Amino acid sequence: MTNKERPKINVSNRREVHLELEMFQNKVLRPILKMQHDIILKTFHNHIEKSSIKWTKLNQIKKIKCINDELSKNLQIKHLIIGLIVGHLNDLELDQYLRNTKEYNKRIIQMTKQRIQSTINF
Numbered sequence: 001m002t003n004k005e006r007p008k009i010n011v012s013n014r015r016e017v018h019l020e021l022e023m024f025q026n027k028v029l030r031p032i033l034k035m036q037h038d039i040i041l042k043t044f045h046n047h048i049e050k051s052s053i054k055w056t057k058l059n060q061i062k063k064i065k066c067i068n069d070e071l072s073k074n075l076q077i078k079h080l081i082i083g084l085i086v087g088h089l090n091d092l093e094l095d096q097y098l099r100n101t102k103e104y105n106k107r108i109i110q111m112t113k114q115r116i117q118s119t120i121n122f
Contacts, residue, residue, distance in 0.1 A: 024096055025107050032088045033111050040081060044116055047077045064117055071113050081112050
């Protein structure tokens, strides 16, 4: 296994403007999502295949709906994706994550949906 380093993402975070949640999202979660992008895509494709979803037969609108539905309603894939991200948090980041798990999980899934939708072949 190769040791990955988190990519740097330039987002102008100013404490007086951004909430603590947004700061954590931009400084920690986004770089991990970017770093794990290929693994997330592979995991999602594997889930689609095992779920017997006829991906190639879906039009663009149905693919977007499928991505949204699977990552919102299917707890197995949802928790797997969250685990792929949370597993890369250090001790201090994990403490921050645990203070507001529900909100951060919601943000992780929303960003994952956007990433998959923007890179998937329609």
